[in-house]
Amino acid sequence: MAESIQANSRVFVHFTLKLEDGSTAESTRNNGKPALFTLGDETLSPGMEDQLVGLKAGDKKAFSLAPESAFGIPSPDMIQYFSRREFIDAGEPVPGAIMLFTGMDGSEMPGVVREVNGDSITVDFNHPLAGQTIHFDIEVLEIDPVLEALNADPVG
Known part of the structure; x- marks a missing residue:
């Protein structure tokens, strides 16, 4: 030791x-x-x-x-926009909710739903x-x- x-x-x-x-x-x-x-x-x-x-x-x-x-430091590049139809299997996104997303390489990454505006969902992948x-x-x-x-x- x-x-x-x-x-x-x-x-x-x-x-x-x-x-x-x-x-x-x-x-x-x-x-x-x-x-x-x-x-x-x-x-x-x-x-x-x-x-x-x-x-x-x-x-x-x-x-x-x-x-x-x-x-x-938060990066604007870590904020992404999705359409509501991309959430069909995940359920209704709610601002403040932390959700797991699968990256292109298959890894999982948590993101915070920042805004739900009509068909547009804003997700922040910066560390909380x-x-x-x-x-x-x-x-x-x-x-x-x-x-x-x-x-x-x-x-x-």
Whole structure:
């Protein structure tokens, strides 16, 4: 087990993300289940990873990240327009609803329905927290935890 978080560490953490207005956007403490992250796998932003490197199990840290270091700046290129007939199988789109869309490569991508105007549906594929300064409160629980192998065949 590593003594401190390094560039490719796996870490169990409890975290709370708060917005500028003080509201909580997400918290692992609410459900009592810590998150597992692997640094370097592009799940976390480089700005977030930089804040974690060097921390040890038991460390707590509070910090803020500007939008460009957290979830990015909203891009107008990530807003797309669809016709209502493209939603026939998905049901009636409602502004604010998060829906899964299948990309050309077959991958799924969440989008937020921003507007329903007659036959036109506006969907925003920017991260829901893009453009926001985020305040983090993190507690490192474990570094490079030993994970139980799933579907492991017993040797013998």
